[in-house]
Amino acid sequence: MESEDDVVKKTQVVEARARNISHNVRCTECGSQSIEDSQADIAILLRKLIRDEIQSGKTDKEIYKKLEDEYGETVLYAPKFDLQTAALWLSPLLVAGVAGGIWAFKKHRQKTNVHIMALNLVRGVPLTPKEKENMLEILTPPASNAASPSFWWRKWRN
Numbered sequence: 001m002e003s004e005d006d007v008v009k010k011t012q013v014v015e016a017r018a019r020n021i022s023h024n025v026r027c028t029e030c031g032s033q034s035i036e037d038s039q040a041d042i043a044i045l046l047r048k049l050i051r052d053e054i055q056s057g058k059t060d061k062e063i064y065k066k067l068e069d070e071y072g073e074t075v076l077y078a079p080k081f082d083l084q085t086a087a088l089w090l091s092p093l094l095v096a097g098v099a100g101g102i103w104a105f106k107k108h109r110q111k112t113n114v115h116i117m118a119l120n121l122v123r124g125v126p127l128t129p130k131e132k133e134n135m136l137e138i139l140t141p142p143a144s145n146a147a148s149p150s151f152w153w154r155k156w157r158n
Contacts, residue, residue, distance in 0.1 A: 018051045021063055024077050025050075034077070 022036035027043045035043040053063045067075055
């Protein structure tokens, strides 16, 4: 026979698990609220369903799976990472990479082209490609021991 303390602890565990799951499930009627915060009829029914599933011994993963199967993937606040959502998950990294590349390219051009533009203005005649190369060698500061982006850029350009 279970003591009163055991029943209270079991009830608290069920309640805590139910609230945790409810915070991660979107209300299908409201859309912007979790079922824990919503007072819609469907949210109340889903909270009861979750508590019943927990009391029947199901794991959180099984409950999430059942909700996803019945109401679709949009019912969960944390979408899965798969082929369909890969672009959504990876697009911030792609944008940051492109922005970083553009910034590095502009910094590189800013360092090298200023010298060539100054010489063109002084001479009044554009430099030949050989003169530009010699100018860059003379005016570009020496690279550090580590491979710098300008080193790789020059290597790729040639």
